[in-house]
Amino acid sequence: MQNIFEIENSVRNQTQIGDKSFHSWYQFVLGYPPHLVRYYIYKFGINSGHLVLDPFCGTGTTNLECKKLNIDSLGLEANPVVYFASRVKTDWNISTSELRQAFREVIATASSSLDKYGLSEDVSLFVQPNKGKPLSAEPTLSKDQRAVLPKDFISPKPLRRVLILKECIEQVNDDKIPDLFLLALANLVVNHAGNVAFGPEIYTTNPQKDVHILDFFYKLVDRMICDLDSQPAIAGTAEIVYGDARRVSDCFPTHLSEVNFVITSPPYPNEKDYTRTTRLESVILGLVSSKQSLRTLKEQLLRSNSRNIFVTDNDQDYVKSFDSINRIAREIEEKRIHLKKTSGFEKMYHKIVKHYFGGMYRHFQTLKPLLSPESRLAYVVGDQMSFFRTHIPTAKILGEIAESLGYKVEEIELWRTRLATATKIQIEENVLILRT
Ligand SMILES: C[S@@+](CC[C@H](N)C(=O)[O-])C[C@H]1O[C@@H](n2cnc3c(N)ncnc32)[C@H](O)[C@@H]1O
Known part of the structure; x- marks a missing residue:
């Protein structure tokens, strides 16, 4: 197994030259690299008798790595253009x-x-x-x-x-x-x-x-055809579904108790509008075709920034009793008042944190029926400082939420550090490892 922690921190998240096939058909800035997925496949001892799920599959990095190693997988994604990408990238049955x-x-x-x-x-x-x-x-x-x-x-x-x-x-x-x-x-x-x-x-x-x-x-197409021509003789299957990870068991009704492992990276509470990142190709492909369809897309996403919070949102209700979340939300709001920041977006910052973790609560809750006994899960998540420099220890809080639902926190492994744009401080991106 490659020791991925020996890769220089600044390039640790990049796709390695030898890993381009299929992955490079379409990648985006929010993706993690294939070698990270492989590391957890080996660390967890995943083999072709297992089923892996990525409930926030993005461009299908987890599913493709599994497929290449003859492991069956499921993927779920709520943004139509990245859902489309992971579906096409993992369908090799084409003449x-x-x-x-x-x-x-x-x-x-x-x-x-x-x-x-x-x-x-x-x-x-x-x-x-x-x-x-x-x-x-x-x-x-x-x-x-x-x-x-x-x-x-x-x-x-x-x-x-x-x-x-x-x-x-x-x-x-x-x-x-x-x-x-x-x-x-x-x-x-x-x-x-x-x-x-x-x-x-x-x-x-x-x-x-x-x-x-x-x-x-x-x-581009010539390279795609070459990848298809040189695909491995035996590959895993990948079932990619369009849907909301806050209702993940509804999205895979035929796989109850079948998932052995989860390898994934959900969004982080960080004031980034994920729909803007993919807006150009979404509009060109006709997958976002009006303000209304953009809103529908935003409503499906985990709340993580002030552009996708709506008056009817109630995800925060699920985490009312978590002191750590209430403390962070309070600190953000107090700083806003102290700094005299009055824009509508800034007034929402403290709510984003609650809705984000509430959404993740719903995700962990609805995930349970899909998991087999003794399953292990890896969640790649970054700490954040986007809201008036308030530190949000994302992995730690997700661990608390998961524990409250009966999961066990096995470890929090440091994946890399990243320079926070707002503060220029290096902050951690971790892998939260859970088991049932
Ligand atoms: C950090 S990215 C994952 C990237 C992926 N690991 C890759 O390599 O491409 C998080 C993904 O979660 C998706 N997402 C956000 N909210 C979601 C939800 N409620 N259900 C399913 N997917 C969601 C986003 O659209 C985004 O593609």
């Missing part, structure tokens, strides 16, 4: 010869459509000059879609190119192939066509006036 054929057709129609709308790109270096039938009308974003896409996230010309490519992809008549191309498109808009970067918060870069896309798209 690569049909994929190659469809790929050539998409490039051909996209190339002639770009020509037709005055956006020509030279594709002769990587495909036969074979022209397809161009689109009859140029696609655009609707007014509702534009209302939820920050204007500076992508410049007008690259956006036109991307929408044309998307429409050509959607013309492919197959139940799986278009999804794979759409995932490549999601990767392309974030890492090539858009004006965004992550540090770790999403920010806008200098606007690119124009950028050709077909070459980048070609390389």
Whole structure:
């Protein structure tokens, strides 16, 4: 087993070169690296007779590592675009010869459509000059879609190119192939066509006036096909479900008492709007299409920032009796009053903490029916200082909550330290290890 703690702290959370296959189809800044999952697979002695669950599966890192090691897994995710990514990344049952054929057709129609709308790109270096039938009308974003896409996230010309490519992809008549191309498109808009970067918060870069896309798209899909062609002869199954981890047993009604291990990383209470991190690709793929659909998405997420708190929320009711949580919430509110901070967002800070831990209480509670006797769980969580520099020892408090529900805290293992953006102080990211 690789000793992951020997990796330099500053790069410990990065995907290693040899781990790119399948993972790199689409990754995001909130993900943890494959070697962390592998470490717990070996530490816990997980093998192909076991079932692993990641209830906050994000881009499917846990599920992919399990699959590669012939271990069956379940994944749950409430953000549609990352749910889509983990589902596509873990479905390897696809004919690569049909994929190659469809790929050539998409490039051909996209190339002639770009020509037709005055956006020509030279594709002769990587495909036969074979022209397809161009689109009859140029696609655009609707007014509702534009209302939820920050204007500076992508410049007008690259956006036109991307929408044309998307429409050509959607013309492919197959139940799986278009999804794979759409995932490549999601990767392309974030890492090539858009004006965004992550540090770790999403920010806008200098606007690119124009950028050709077909070459980048070609390389992405080519790599995906190579990964599929070199998949291991035997791989685990991965069942990925769209849903809310605060009602996790409802999401897997056929797996009661079957889950042996959990390896996961829930959100942390940190004032980051997770839906903004994935907004560009969510809108382009049509998975967030209006203010209403954005709100519906936010309502499904664990409360962790002031942009996803709603008047009807009551998750805090589950943790009323926890002194540690009440103390932190009180300290945050007292600091706000002392600092004379009066914005609506700041007034919500103390509530976020209560709703966050209340949501996690509900998660641990609804998880129990899924767990087999003697199961072990690893929760990767960061301490936080986002709310007027009040220290929130996330792993410790989650341990208290879990204990109150009958879990045993086995250990809290330091994974790495991170520089807190607001305070420039190194704070801990830990792995809370529980057993039933
Ligand atoms: C820290 S990220 C997990 C990243 C993942 N380990 C990876 O490598 O990609 C937390 C994930 O939890 C998801 N999430 C937030 N609230 C959720 C909920 N109530 N139910 C399910 N997933 C949720 C977020 O959308 C996000 O993708």
